[in-house]
Amino acid sequence: MYYLGIDLGGTNIAVGIVDEKGKILNTKSVPTKAQREDKEIIKDMADTCLSLLKEENLSLDDVEAVGVGSPGSIDSKNGVVVYANNLNMEKSKVGPMLSELLGGKKVYLDNDANVAAYGEYYINGDNSESFVFITLGTGVGGGVIINGNIYRGFNGAGGELGHIIINMDGEQCTCGNKGCWEAYASVTALVAQTKRAMENNPDSMMIKFAEEKGVVNGRTAFECAKKGDKAAEEVVKAYQNYIAAGLINILNIFQPQKILVGGGISKEGEYLLGPVRDIVYKGDYNKYMQKAVIETATLFNDAGIIGAAMLAKENL
Amino acid sequence: MYYLGIDLGGTNIAVGIVDEKGKILNTKSVPTKAQREDKEIIKDMADTCLSLLKEENLSLDDVEAVGVGSPGSIDSKNGVVVYANNLNMEKSKVGPMLSELLGGKKVYLDNDANVAAYGEYYINGDNSESFVFITLGTGVGGGVIINGNIYRGFNGAGGELGHIIINMDGEQCTCGNKGCWEAYASVTALVAQTKRAMENNPDSMMIKFAEEKGVVNGRTAFECAKKGDKAAEEVVKAYQNYIAAGLINILNIFQPQKILVGGGISKEGEYLLGPVRDIVYKGDYNKYMQKAVIETATLFNDAGIIGAAMLAKENL
Numbered sequence: 001m002y003y004l005g006i007d008l009g010g011t012n013i014a015v016g017i018v019d020e021k022g023k024i025l026n027t028k029s030v031p032t033k034a035q036r037e038d039k040e041i042i043k044d045m046a047d048t049c050l051s052l053l054k055e056e057n058l059s060l061d062d063v064e065a066v067g068v069g070s071p072g073s074i075d076s077k078n079g080v081v082v083y084a085n086n087l088n089m090e091k092s093k094v095g096p097m098l099s100e101l102l103g104g105k106k107v108y109l110d111n112d113a114n115v116a117a118y119g120e121y122y123i124n125g126d127n128s129e130s131f132v133f134i135t136l137g138t139g140v141g142g143g144v145i146i147n148g149n150i151y152r153g154f155n156g157a158g159g160e161l162g163h164i165i166i167n168m169d170g171e172q173c174t175c176g177n178k179g180c181w182e183a184y185a186s187v188t189a190l191v192a193q194t195k196r197a198m199e200n201n202p203d204s205m206m207i208k209f210a211e212e213k214g215v216v217n218g219r220t221a222f223e224c225a226k227k228g229d230k231a232a233e234e235v236v237k238a239y240q241n242y243i244a245a246g247l248i249n250i251l252n253i254f255q256p257q258k259i260l261v262g263g264g265i266s267k268e269g270e271y272l273l274g275p276v277r278d279i280v281y282k283g284d285y286n287k288y289m290q291k292a293v294i295e296t297a298t299l300f301n302d303a304g305i306i307g308a309a310m311l312a313k314e315n316l
Numbered sequence: 317m318y319y320l321g322i323d324l325g326g327t328n329i330a331v332g333i334v335d336e337k338g339k340i341l342n343t344k345s346v347p348t349k350a351q352r353e354d355k356e357i358i359k360d361m362a363d364t365c366l367s368l369l370k371e372e373n374l375s376l377d378d379v380e381a382v383g384v385g386s387p388g389s390i391d392s393k394n395g396v397v398v399y400a401n402n403l404n405m406e407k408s409k410v411g412p413m414l415s416e417l418l419g420g421k422k423v424y425l426d427n428d429a430n431v432a433a434y435g436e437y438y439i440n441g442d443n444s445e446s447f448v449f450i451t452l453g454t455g456v457g458g459g460v461i462i463n464g465n466i467y468r469g470f471n472g473a474g475g476e477l478g479h480i481i482i483n484m485d486g487e488q489c490t491c492g493n494k495g496c497w498e499a500y501a502s503v504t505a506l507v508a509q510t511k512r513a514m515e516n517n518p519d520s521m522m523i524k525f526a527e528e529k530g531v532v533n534g535r536t537a538f539e540c541a542k543k544g545d546k547a548a549e550e551v552v553k554a555y556q557n558y559i560a561a562g563l564i565n566i567l568n569i570f571q572p573q574k575i576l577v578g579g580g581i582s583k584e585g586e587y588l589l590g591p592v593r594d595i596v597y598k599g600d601y602n603k604y605m606q607k608a609v610i611e612t613a614t615l616f617n618d619a620g621i622i623g624a625a626m627l628a629k630e631n632l
Contacts, residue, residue: 073604083604129470144569146462153571154445155605160568163601167495168483168561177564177599179483245484248493252476253460253569255469283493285479288389288399289471 002058004049004066004102005309007112007301008094010034010086013041014301015048017056018309022122024302028052038081038092046101065106065316067308068094069115073157079109108312112304114150114159117143119307120260120297128257132250133297134161136243136263139174140182144254150311162186166245181249184242187218187265194221194235201231218265226271240272244279251292252285262297269296318374320365320382320418321625323428323617324410326350326402329357330617331364333372334625338438340618344368354397354408362417381422381632383624384410385431389473395425424628428620430466430475433459435623436576436613444573448566449613450477452559452579455490456498460570466627478502482561497565500558503534503581510537510551517547534581542587556588560595567608568601578613585612 002025007014009032016027030048032041049066053059072084079095081087099107110118117133121143125131131145142161144151152158162182163175170179171189183189195216198206205224210216221239224232243261250259261273277294284291299306318341323330329348333341346364348357365382369375388400395411397403415423426434433449437459441447447461458477460467468474478498479491486495487505499505511532514522521540526532537555540548559577566575577589593610600607615622 073602130474146467151462151570154573154608155571155602157602157605158446158569158571160601163568164480164565165561165599166481166484168557170483175601177601241484245481249480249565252479253474254467255471255474257470283481285476285491285493286389286471286473289473292470 001064002062003064003309003312005305005307005312006045006049006066006068007115007304007308008032008041008045008068008070008087009112010071013045013048014305015045015052016302016305016309017052017058018306020313022119022306022310024305026052026056027305028055032087034087036088038089038094039097041087042094042097043101045098049102060103060105063102063105065108065312066098066102067108067110067115067310067312068098069110069112069304069308070094071112074109074111075156076108076110076152079107081109106312106316108308108315110150110308110311113141114143114152115307115311116141116262116303117145117307118150118311119299119303119305120262121145122310123306124260124298125258130254130256132161132254132256132259134246134250134259134261135297136185136187136261136265138186138188140186140246144256161246161250164246164249166242166249181242181246185239185246187263189242190218190221190235190239190265191216193239197221197231197235204231205229206232222268222271237275240276241279244276244283247276247280247294248283251280255286255289256292258293258295260295260297262300262303264300266296317380318378319380319625319628321621321623321628322361322365322382322384323431323620323624324348324357324361324384324386324403325428326387329361329364330621331361331368332618332621332625333368333374334622336629338435338622338626340621342368342372343621344371348403350403352404354405354410355413357403358410358413359417361414365418376419376421379418379421381424381628382414382418383424383426383431383626383628384414385426385428385620385624386410387428390425390427391472392424392426392468395423397425422628422632424624424631426466426624426627429457430459430468431623431627432457432578432619433461433623434466434627435615435619435621436578437461438622438626440576440614442574446570446572448477448570448572448575450562450566450575450577451613452501452503452577452581454502454504456502456562460572477562477566480562480565482558482565497558497562501555501562503579505558506534506537506551506555506581507532509555513537513547513551520547521545522548538584538587553591556592557595560592560599563592563596563610564599567596571602571605572608574609574611576611576613578616578619580616582612
């Protein structure tokens with residue numbers, strides 16, 4: 001038997017057929033066109049599921065349950081998107097409506113960051129009794145898994161790790177507060193930090209590098225630092241310190257058995273994470289007990305699909 | 317039947333007889349003399365228990381189990397104080413040794429902050445599915461209770477909420493890091509902030525007030541602010557912002573159903589907490605779901621005794 005995992009994003013709806021062990025059989029993606037009415041988006045989610053099943057010579061009879069990861073505030077008990085800014089959804093009954101279009105299959109809905117965390121936990125979590133996944137992207141997202149269950153808080157809105165204030169009165173965050181981790185450790189923030197360094201260092205290699213690529217992005221500072229550019233090295237070093245500050249907080253709060261760091265920038269691997277790990281272990285309040293394992297994540301875009309499918313499995 | 321709760325501190329050993337509902341029958345306190353060998357301290361813990369029982373015309377036959385809250389890194393599974401800086405203890409088998417002196421009664425040992433959090437949860441927690449207690453004192457301590465259980469992390473060292481970094485590169489913390497919540501929101505920090513304001517405002521009412529009292533303490537700024545002293549008002553306002561920054565983090569991470577703020581300074585009640593609550597709710601990332609309840613704690617020094625006793629009960 002199989003599970004359908006749906007990663008509902010502001011840009012694309014990505015659907016996957018996933019087996020019982022969390023292995024993806026095949027995926028398919030269509031544009032979300034996020035400003036449409038919710039029922040049109042939900043119809044496309046269902047149609048994409050059905051056409052993907054057909055491509056694999058499968059039918060709904062081969063599907064046990066369906067999982068969906070969605071941005072926004074989610075009422076996972078009732079399958080409702082309470083509010084999602086970038087989806088034009090408010091009190092949308094995504095779970096029940098999708099279930100109706102998919103022959104009454106059980107649909108499990110959760111927040112996209114939680115779902116991705118669950119995917120990484122399922123595949124790479126080593127059954128840790130406590131596990132934290134963070135993703136460094138446009139923002140900083142996160143998810144906390146305790147004893148195999150997503151930690152949500154009493155109202156379902158917990159685990160907003162990107163909005164831990166690490167520098168009060170510091171950089172403005174999109175959430176309205178100042179100094180959130182996201183305002184320093186997201187790739188958006190890294191790009192801003194890179195641009196600032198380029199302005200202040202007109203001789204930096206980063207300027208020519210960005211001109212050639214036609215863009216300043218998350219790789220600009222990393223690529224130039226690897227080639228020995230001092231200004232780029234300083235950007236990378238500061239960025240590592242910002243990531244570390246948030247991870248020290250996560251250690252001192254959760255002391256999780258394992259932390260995985262994901263998002264495109266995590267493809268920098270140990271060049272990014274090695275120095276971060278050193279700073280974090282040094283700043284860990286715990287000096288006498290075993291240390292949390294800190295590694296880069298591996299699933300990238302598949303985390304949402306796998307996590308949604310396996311959450312559907314676990315919640316059946 | 318009764319339970320013995322022991323609050324082992326750097327200054328005093330406080331013992332209480334507690335009934336099954338968490339009500340204290342009587343307490344007794346002796347100096348810890350912390351630099352002694354562990355077995356001498358443990359002998360005094362046992363003797364204090366026995367003499368308190370005798371005072372109440374009770375014996376060990378009336379005791380179901382014993383709970384102990386201790387500072388430091390604790391291995392609660394084996395009843396061992398792994399390391400406690402202010403107790404001169406290292407790998408001290410407090411649990412087993414105390415059990416032997418108390419007729420083989422089961423002894424349950426945990427970290428003092430966790431134990432106090434459990435006491436407040438037991439009495440004032442309303443069976444919340446998630447609950448956070450913080451105590452503002454010499455440092456900032458905290459404890460997290462999820463589904464009725466203390467959250468410890470995989471190594472037992474979790475829940476160090478005072479060491480959440482809220483202002484990286486800010487005030488030096490005793491832990492070695494910069495900008496910990498404790499370095500801003502502890503009473504120690506408040507006193508430093510008060511002294512700084514007194515230096516910068518030689519006309520402030522705080523100077524005469526402190527002279528009369530012979531000391532600058534946590535009440536100096538609060539008392540003078542209540543009388544309309546501008547410099548004192550600014551100290552209180554800044555201190556409330558510091559407390560709020562940490563509480564916003566706790567909300568965004570845990571979204572606990574209830575937060576209790578304890579420590580002597582919490583006796584300022586709504587004068588302290590009212591403005592803090594406003595700042596925290598405004599900074600809460602969650603805008604659509606129910607809000608955490610934030611109140612002052614009520615048990616003060618009894619929290620450790622009650623928490624230790626009730627943890628012993630729950631762990632039997």
